[in-house]
Amino acid sequence: MQLSRLIETAADTGTVPASEAADACKALGLSSTEFCDVFARSVATGFLSGTYSWESSDAAMNGLSGYGFALSSHHSLPDFAFGVFLAFDAGETLLPPANETVAREQLSRLLNPPNQSSEPTLSPVTPPAEQESRPR
Numbered sequence: 001m002q003l004s005r006l007i008e009t010a011a012d013t014g015t016v017p018a019s020e021a022a023d024a025c026k027a028l029g030l031s032s033t034e035f036c037d038v039f040a041r042s043v044a045t046g047f048l049s050g051t052y053s054w055e056s057s058d059a060a061m062n063g064l065s066g067y068g069f070a071l072s073s074h075h076s077l078p079d080f081a082f083g084v085f086l087a088f089d090a091g092e093t094l095l096p097p098a099n100e101t102v103a104r105e106q107l108s109r110l111l112n113p114p115n116q117s118s119e120p121t122l123s124p125v126t127p128p129a130e131q132e133s134r135p136r
Contacts, residue, residue, distance in 0.1 A: 003028070003042055010063035011056035021067055032071050033078045039064055040081035044107045054100045058088040083110045 025035045046052040068076035087106035091099030
């Protein structure tokens with residue numbers, strides 16, 4: 001099954017069928033965790049490009065959340081996928097277009113994090129001799 005069809009199924013039904021997700025994992029060579037992130041990224045980019053509506057995206061991510069809970073009793077989704085879920089969840093109590101605006105802002109930050117300096121940040125190191133002489 002193509003990922004886009006699985007997203008559309010989740011958008012229509014609010015569920016990600018475990019058997020279809022397993023088939024997609026096998027076809028794409030992904031673990032279930034990787035599948036969740038790929039699914040979420042596809043929903044996020046599809047929403048931002050206008051391929052998916054806010055309603056469809058929200059329903060698809062709710063479906064993915066249910067699939068994630070079925071995978072593990074300890075957590076539902078990997079961090080990236082959970083971030084996408086939260087972007088749509090944040091808009092569930094808002095009316096259009098505020099729900100879409102909130103999701104767009106959060107997804108943009110998630111997909112385009114601020115540039116990190118390529119140089120490592122070094123914290124000052126206190127020489128051992130000074131550490132011993134400092135009052136505690």
